[in-house]
Amino acid sequence: MYIFKLPALCEEEVVNRIESFLKKHDVYLENTTVIVGVSGGPDSMLLLHELNKRRKGSFQLIAAHVDHMFRGEESFVDLAFVEAYCKEQGIPFESARIQVTQYAKENHLNKQAAARECRYAFFRQLMERYKAQFIALAHHGDDQVETMMMRLARGTVGIGLAGIQAKRPYQDGWLIRPLIGYSKDDVLTACEQAHIPYVIDQSNHTDDYLRNRIRRHILPVLKEEAPHVHESFQFVSDMLTEDEQYLQALTKEQMNQVITNQSPKQIKIKTKPLLDLPLPLQRRGIQLILNYLYENTQSAFSNQHILGTLDWLSHTEQPSGSLDLPKGLQAVKSYDYCMFTFERSLVLDQSYALHLKGEVGEELFLPNGQSIVVSNHVPKDARNGNHFFLLQKDRVRFPLIIRSRKNGDRIKLKGMNGSKKVKDIFIDKKVPLAERDSWPIVTDSDHQIIWIPGLKKSVFEEIDMTNSDLIVLQYRQHENL
Secondary structure (H helix, E strand, C coil): CCCCCCCCCCHHHHHHHHHHHHHHCCCCCCCCEEEEECCCCHHHHHHHHHHHHHHCCCCEEEEEEEECCCCCHHHHHHHHHHHHHHHHHCCCEEEEECCHHHHHHHCCCCHHHHHHHHHHHHHHHHHHHHCCCEEECCCCHHHHHHHHHHHHHCCCCHHHHHCCCCEEEECCEEEECCCCCCCHHHHHHHHHHHCCCCCCCHHHHCCCCHHHHHHHHHHHHHHHHCCCHHHHHHHHHHHHHHHHHHHHHHHHHHHCCCEEEEECCEEEEEHHHHHCCCHHHHHHHHHHHHHHHCCCCCCCCCHHHHHHHHHHHHCCCCCEEEEECHHHCEEEEECCEEEEECCHHHCCCCCCEEEECCCCCCEEECCCCCEEEEECCCCCCCCCCCCEEEEEHHHCCCCEEEECCCCCCEECECCCCCCEEHHHHHHHCCCCHHHHCCCCEEECCCCCEEEECCCEEECCCCCCCCCCCEEEEEEECCCCC
């Protein structure tokens, strides 16, 4: 754990910072209901303490705690601590114990993403039950620095790069973060001065998560160079947010000329007017479409899906075809128009055929939202599984053809005599029917099937890894945001 020796934060300054935040963001708490997320750590306990001082009958305050059950009895002790504090202070208390590890496994999420989904689902339930206008969370300035660095490292663009929003719409009200101007040291100092009790989550002091590694190893270096680095990052966040709001407004205005029809299940657009827009507005236009259609679906798409969709739309030499997007959404283009729809019955023809030259660095986005990348680097696990294919260039005729399946397709499997029907491989691998028509089949120019990415390899895979003509094909499955 690191502690920075900064000037102490006096009680009056704490009050002034909270009031300044509320005024700056037009937050008026009088005659409202405020739910505050409380983990029991110093950040959330300070926020609960400060909001409790301000209520004095002018607004209703409710503390909400989620036990993610990661730490067994230790996390239950945290719940009991927060509940006891709220009882002592006369603050209504709500809690939930959720098996997040099981939820993560069932929904194919990492533990941190699963915890966030469960936590925010609980907050939504409480806001609806109490008809609350605000949910207040205790993210502070150091959290902002960590978040922006994580997102920059992952290639996040747009509003996501601005990090944590100080205030944003949530449910039928607002999510606010009154401590966003504090550093961690400010929080600890304020807790000490006001004698606010708190608990420490020991998992925050390990290097198990990227956020922890940034907090423990990178943030201290930044603070040595600029003790108030959190203020600089918040300034950048504010500027990025303002820029993004302007670009979003401009995009919405331009998309009125692009969208011809829309409903909760589908949107139809004119392709050329979209592609005539400046590229930053094209990206945001696709994002607006997906945000609208995925309104009630968490983490449905990534930046790669936006870029892949634009790349697919821009291939005018292929005037018709379809593209599979997450959660059953399909984009279907036909000459001058494109339909984004969940109504799969509208999709009449999902066939496609794309060419791959086999040049190092080449990446081909596929109709199912994934891609195939060409490199000359052989990873250690390239021979294991079916997501890599090692190919000697003089063994087959180029360009490779990546296409949809056809009746009668057969592949000569590696390590097996004879051939096998592609249809039977789909059945054996339990590939959902809805995914089979868009699943990529890789052939050479002589129409020999050499690879079914992610499923099976053919006898054409190269054995000699030292061959200078060897290229590596990787089936890259893009993760959701």
